[in-house]
Amino acid sequence: MERKSAAFTVFIYACAALLAVVILAPIAWLFVMSISPAADLAAKPLRWWPQAADFSRYQQLLSTAENSAGAAFTASLRNSLEVAGMATVAALLLAIPAGWAVSRTPSIGWSLSMVIATYMLPPVALAVPLYMGLSYLGLLNNVFGLAVVYLTILAPFTTWLMKSGFDAIPREIEAAAMIDGAGLFQTLRIITLPLAAPVVATSALFAVLLAWDEFFYALLFTSDQRAKTLTVAIADLAGGRVSDYGLIATAGVLAALPPVLIGLVMQRALISGLTSGGVKG
Amino acid sequence: MSGTWMTTRAWLLMLPLLMVMVAVIGWPLVDTVGLSFTDAKLVGTAGNFVGIDNYTKMLSSSNFSRTLVTTTWFAVASVAIEMVIGVLAALLLNQEFRGRTFLRALMILPWALPTVVNATLWRLIYNPEYGALNGALTQLHLIDAYRSWLGEPGTALAALIIADCWKNFPLVALIALAALQAVPRDITAASLVDGAGPFARFRFVILPYLAGPLMVALVLRTIEAFKVFDIIWVMTRGGPANSTRTLSILVYQEAFSFQRAGSGASLALIVTLLVTVLALAYAALVKKTAGSAT
Amino acid sequence: MLKSIGKTLLGAVFVGGLLVPHAFAETTLNALFMAQAAYSEADVRAMTDAFAKANPDIKVNLEFVPYEGLHDKTVLAQGSGGGYDVVLFDVIWPAEYATNKVLADVSSKITDEMKKGVLPGAWTTVEYDGKYYGMPWILDTKYLFYNKEILEKAGIKSPPKTWDELSEQAKIIKDKGLLATPIAWSWSQAEAVICDYAMLVSAYGGDFLKDGKPDFQNGGGLEALKYMVASYKSGVTNPNSKEFLEEDVRKVFENGDAAFALNWTYMYNMANNPKDSKVAGKVGVVPAPGIAGKSEVSAVNGSMGLGVTAVSKHPDEAWKYVEFMTSQSTQNQYAKLSLPIWASSYDDPAVTKGQEELIATAKVGLAAMYPRPTTPKYQEMSTALQQAIQESLLGSATPEDALKTAAENSGL
Numbered sequence: 001m002e003r004k005s006a007a008f009t010v011f012i013y014a015c016a017a018l019l020a021v022v023i024l025a026p027i028a029w030l031f032v033m034s035i036s037p038a039a040d041l042a043a044k045p046l047r048w049w050p051q052a053a054d055f056s057r058y059q060q061l062l063s064t065a066e067n068s069a070g071a072a073f074t075a076s077l078r079n080s081l082e083v084a085g086m087a088t089v090a091a092l093l094l095a096i097p098a099g100w101a102v103s104r105t106p107s108i109g110w111s112l113s114m115v116i117a118t119y120m121l122p123p124v125a126l127a128v129p130l131y132m133g134l135s136y137l138g139l140l141n142n143v144f145g146l147a148v149v150y151l152t153i154l155a156p157f158t159t160w161l162m163k164s165g166f167d168a169i170p171r172e173i174e175a176a177a178m179i180d181g182a183g184l185f186q187t188l189r190i191i192t193l194p195l196a197a198p199v200v201a202t203s204a205l206f207a208v209l210l211a212w213d214e215f216f217y218a219l220l221f222t223s224d225q226r227a228k229t230l231t232v233a234i235a236d237l238a239g240g241r242v243s244d245y246g247l248i249a250t251a252g253v254l255a256a257l258p259p260v261l262i263g264l265v266m267q268r269a270l271i272s273g274l275t276s277g278g279v280k281g
Numbered sequence: 282m283s284g285t286w287m288t289t290r291a292w293l294l295m296l297p298l299l300m301v302m303v304a305v306i307g308w309p310l311v312d313t314v315g316l317s318f319t320d321a322k323l324v325g326t327a328g329n330f331v332g333i334d335n336y337t338k339m340l341s342s343s344n345f346s347r348t349l350v351t352t353t354w355f356a357v358a359s360v361a362i363e364m365v366i367g368v369l370a371a372l373l374l375n376q377e378f379r380g381r382t383f384l385r386a387l388m389i390l391p392w393a394l395p396t397v398v399n400a401t402l403w404r405l406i407y408n409p410e411y412g413a414l415n416g417a418l419t420q421l422h423l424i425d426a427y428r429s430w431l432g433e434p435g436t437a438l439a440a441l442i443i444a445d446c447w448k449n450f451p452l453v454a455l456i457a458l459a460a461l462q463a464v465p466r467d468i469t470a471a472s473l474v475d476g477a478g479p480f481a482r483f484r485f486v487i488l489p490y491l492a493g494p495l496m497v498a499l500v501l502r503t504i505e506a507f508k509v510f511d512i513i514w515v516m517t518r519g520g521p522a523n524s525t526r527t528l529s530i531l532v533y534q535e536a537f538s539f540q541r542a543g544s545g546a547s548l549a550l551i552v553t554l555l556v557t558v559l560a561l562a563y564a565a566l567v568k569k570t571a572g573s574a575t
Numbered sequence: 576m577l578k579s580i581g582k583t584l585l586g587a588v589f590v591g592g593l594l595v596p597h598a599f600a601e602t603t604l605n606a607l608f609m610a611q612a613a614y615s616e617a618d619v620r621a622m623t624d625a626f627a628k629a630n631p632d633i634k635v636n637l638e639f640v641p642y643e644g645l646h647d648k649t650v651l652a653q654g655s656g657g658g659y660d661v662v663l664f665d666v667i668w669p670a671e672y673a674t675n676k677v678l679a680d681v682s683s684k685i686t687d688e689m690k691k692g693v694l695p696g697a698w699t700t701v702e703y704d705g706k707y708y709g710m711p712w713i714l715d716t717k718y719l720f721y722n723k724e725i726l727e728k729a730g731i732k733s734p735p736k737t738w739d740e741l742s743e744q745a746k747i748i749k750d751k752g753l754l755a756t757p758i759a760w761s762w763s764q765a766e767a768v769i770c771d772y773a774m775l776v777s778a779y780g781g782d783f784l785k786d787g788k789p790d791f792q793n794g795g796g797l798e799a800l801k802y803m804v805a806s807y808k809s810g811v812t813n814p815n816s817k818e819f820l821e822e823d824v825r826k827v828f829e830n831g832d833a834a835f836a837l838n839w840t841y842m843y844n845m846a847n848n849p850k851d852s853k854v855a856g857k858v859g860v861v862p863a864p865g866i867a868g869k870s871e872v873s874a875v876n877g878s879m880g881l882g883v884t885a886v887s888k889h890p891d892e893a894w895k896y897v898e899f900m901t902s903q904s905t906q907n908q909y910a911k912l913s914l915p916i917w918a919s920s921y922d923d924p925a926v927t928k929g930q931e932e933l934i935a936t937a938k939v940g941l942a943a944m945y946p947r948p949t950t951p952k953y954q955e956m957s958t959a960l961q962q963a964i965q966e967s968l969l970g971s972a973t974p975e976d977a978l979k980t981a982a983e984n985s986g987l
Contacts (some may be wrong), residue, residue, distance in 0.1 A: 009378075012373065012376050012378050013378060015373050016373060016378060016380065016381075016384055019370055019373065019384060020384055020387060022447070023387050023388065023390060023391060023451070024387065024390075026391075026402055026403070026406065026447065027390055027391075027394070029402075029406065029413055030398075030402050030405075033405065038851065041411060042410075042411050042826065042830050044411075044416075045416060045419065045420055046411070046413065046415075046416030046417075046420070048416075068620070069616065072637075072638075072639070093297070094297050094298040094301055095298065097294035097295075097297065097298075098294060098295045098297070098298040098299075100294065101290070101291035101292075101293075101294035101295050102291070102295070104287075104291065105287055105288060105290075105291035107288060107291075108288065108291050108292060108295060111295055111299065112295075115298065115299070115302055117560075118302065118306050119504070120504055120553070120556045120557055120560050121306065121310065121553055121556075122507075122508040122528075122529055122532075122549065122552050122553060122556060123508070123510070123529075124508075124510075124529050124532040124533065124536070124545075124549045124552065125309075125310060125313055125546075125549040125550060125552065125553045126305075126306060126309040126310060126313065127536065127537075127549075128309075128312075128313060128316060128323070128536050128542045128545060128546055128549075129308065129309035129310075129312035129313055129316070130305070130309050131323070131651070132312075133308075133309070140651075140652070140658070141652065141658065148305060149305065151301055151305055152302075152305045152306050155298060155301060155302065156302075159298060184290075209393065212395060213395045213396055213397075215396060215397050215510075215511040215514075216510050216511065216529075219514075220537065220651060221651075223607070223638065223648055223651065223652040223658060223659065224605055224607070224636060224638035224659070225636060225638065226636075228638075230395075231395060231396075231397040231398075231511075234395075234397050234398060234401055235397055235401070235514070235515050236610065236639070236640050236641055236644065237401075237610075238400075238401040238404060238515060239515070239641035239643055239644065243822055243825065243826055243851065245405055245408070245411070248401060248405065249402075249405065252398040252401050252402055255395055255397075255398050256393070256394050256395060256398045259393040259394070259395060260390060260393045260394065262393065263389040263390065263392065263393030264386060264389060264390075264393075267385075267386055267389055270389065271389075271455055271459065322675070323650070324650070324653050324675065344984075409815035409818055410815060410823070410826070410827055410830075410832065411826075426755070427815075429814055429815040429817065429818055431818050432814070432815060432817045432818035433969070434969060434971070517764075518643065518764065518765070519764065520763065520764030520765075520818070520961075520965065521763075521764055521817055521818065521965050521969065522764065522962055522965035522966045522968075522969055522971065523764070523962050523965075534958070537647055537650070537651065538646070538647055538954055538958075539954055539955055539986075540650060540675070
């Protein structure tokens with residue numbers, strides 16, 4: 001262990017404090033805005049803490065009374081959940097067999113490389129035909145159609161994560177099971193998948209986060225409460241009748257809550273997922 | 282078990298994924314290529330073949346060159362800042378101090394915040410009349426009058442870059458931190474004994490361990506920054522005077538607002554080509570660093 | 576015998592055909608509105624609730640997007656089989672919507688009663704090439720709002736009648752230290768800035784187009800932009816105006832941070848509502864000024880209409896909804912944020928009560944409404960102009976050069 005001078009220690013703590021402030025200040029401000037009365041937010045000089053906390057906007061946005069602003073918001077919340085859920089399940093169903101196949105048969109690895117290379121494509125390069133295709137199939141403004149489109153983002157990423165996950169599971173275990181007479185699918189089900197469960201979970205989390213975050217396709221392919229997702233709903237709020245900044249902030253807090261909670265609770269899994277590819281290069 | 286059977290089986294397991302990818306990526310991409318040679322509108326007419334007209338028109342337009350410069354600025358600046366701050370934050374988090382675990386947990390917050398929420402948040406912070414940035418800077422007497430951060434070309438792009446960096450530097454930091462923790466302790470100790478200063482130690486002992494992972498982060502972030510749409514759409518829609526209009530916004534305008542699917546497609550493909558060239562150049566670089574690091 | 580059986584069968588089918596849709600009478604309509612200016616979201620919801628009560632077999636889903644998203648959403652939804660049935664559209668879009676068959680031609684459904692009752696100027700909102708593509712709904716132009724208290728403090732007796740007077744009065748307010756930047760406009764890179772510009776173009780007697788070719792780079796169009804630049808550079812205009820939309824202007828005005836503001840009808844009653852506004856009771860409104868020797872007042876046609884989409888599967892129910900929303904009784908009931916399209920409403924005490932000042936101003940302003948050009952390529956022209964105006968304001972190009980470039984890039 002290296003010795004540290006007092007000055008160095010002070011320096012480290014100062015930097016740590018600075019970093020914490022940089023990260024926390026904007027998030028804290030988002031929350032403060034959401035509970036501040038409108039007058040406080042328009043005050044000069046700006047009031048940094050509300051005289052009386054006002055949680056009424058949360059109630060307003062989460063109300064489900066028919067034909068209200070709350071109904072529109074909760075509908076978009078539900079759409080986001082549905083799209084993210086469907087797209088994640090579908091992506092995993094594709095990614096698990098494909099990831100395993102590439103992991104165990106490196107000679108076909110180039111096909112996965114090609115799939116991953118599609119990550120470079122800007123969504124605008126696919127948007128027009130996807131729009132026309134969805135229109136032809138009657139899947140515009142439809143959560144199912146949007147979930148299918150999200151596979152363009154989720155499937156390559158989850159497959160890549162699953163492949164690195166399977167790489168970490170020794171083939172010998174599978175071989176041993178096979179020698180004992182288990183068939184391939186039996187082996188996968190009993191031996192490999194349980195071992196890979198943490199990776200499956202990580203992949204699922206990433207997929208949900210990616211789908212939750214998506215904006216461009218949702219902006220183009222959805223038009224109303226039947227399919228509009230949270231990100232589009234928030235952009236609409238922010239760009240329209242913005243007289244109450246607190247309401248926009250409230251919508252932001254509510255939309256951020258699920259991914260932030262996932263992030264905090266599943267931190268270890270997420271970081272290992274983030275870095276596994278990176279560290280291995 | 283024979284190798285051929287193994288390979289066939291692997292292909293069969295890959296098949297669902299490949300089929301879906303062809304349907305949602307391959308076919309649209311081919312179709313975009315086809316569209317780019319026509320004057321098709323978004324809805325209605327299929328359009329007539331116009332050869333490479335769309336490409337020459339787009340490439341020679343002043344809008345394109347200006348937007349390309351803006352996009353490059355955005356990508357280079359935001360990625361560079363994210364890299365530097367990210368590595369510095371990782372070096373800090375690699376030290377031992379109280380509250381380190383807490384601080385590390387915080388790092389996940391900006392990354393988990395949805396992009397649109399992040400953009401909305403910063404738009405409110407930059408608000409020229411009631412924003413927190415103006416409020417804070419005047420109360421600290423750093424500026425004497427409120428400013429229009431997103432209304433001046435000089436500050437608008439910088440403001441966007443800061444908002445983007447705030448969200449993305451933690452990702453770089455987490456990747457770098459994981460790499461740092463893989464540096465064997467005895468190596469740093471040995472270099473200390475050799476009398477290497479902190480900078481020499483970083484350059485010659487630690488950096489080689491970071492190079493590989495950082496290159497990957499660099500590639501991913503650059504590609505993403507080049508494709509940027511969400512944050513700009515929500516914060517400025519390309520204004521003021523189109524000073525923050527990026528390539529993706531330009532394609533959106535052409536294909537969807539003006540409904541010219543043909544020329545929009547050609548523009549989208551030009552962007553794709555640029556990103557691909559960039560990625561290939563990086564890939565070569567990654568190979569080189571990976572080769573020299575080990 | 577066979578014939579009669581056939582007839583009976585046919586009759587059964589016919590009756591069945593009538594009965595079956597009746598048994599599943601519930602029709603769902605999807606309607607697109609904007610969450611910006613004019614009728615508030617709450618108003619539209621309340622009107623729709625009233626419609627639903629009167630027509631229990633029709634359900635209406637409402638969607639609100641910012642004005643900036645209204646055009647693109649309408650166009651994009653066109654491809655979806657179950658898109659919108661009713662859409663709100665701006666006066667500048669019928670040409671494009673008609674050309675691209677976004678809206679259904681409803682000429683046959685416009686009754687003589689409607690034609691007689693609705694103000695003639697309002698019809699321009701929904702007409703293109705001699706056909707009707709909907710009903711006018713929001714009859715609107717921009718007015719000059721002023722803060723009576725600030726003008727009084729500055730010793731200004733009456734609000735400006737010309738644009739030059741506006742600059743002079745703002746200068747007085749600035750010099751007396753009452754406000755640093757007294758005028759608020761919506762000069763964000765958006766359609767909003769074109770509306771302010773169009774108002775000035777009308778005052779200077781300019782033209783957007785001549786014989787289908789851009790003409791804004793000459794004469795009145797150029798002078799209008801020069802006025803904006805001068806006002807911005809002299810410091811009487813709030814420099815933040817160049818990132819303001821209408822709602823930002825309202826917020827600034829309601830907070831007492833602007834002595835003058837250009838905005839639509841809706842700001843009058845909102846700014847007079849003490850619940851959110853600090854300037855309630857001090858709001859003055861006059862027609863936007865003119866130019867000495869050229870015009871008395873200026874006004875831009877910012878009206879909007881409700882139309883039925885060409886892809887709607889329930890065009891009859893959709894039209895019923897449009898009729899209800901644009902009916903005189905509905906409009907009279909909600910005449911606070913947007914004024915009716917019906918001529919006789921302006922003499923109805925139920926409408927005018929408590930907003931006599933606004934009504935008097937509206938009578939002058941609405942009569943002077945100046946149109947933005949009708950061309951299928953409006954979006955492109957507007958986008959090019961927005962850039963030109965902002966570049967001139969920022970000083971990166973002279974108004975002459977900027978408008979010339981815009982004319983070249985306008986797609987016309």
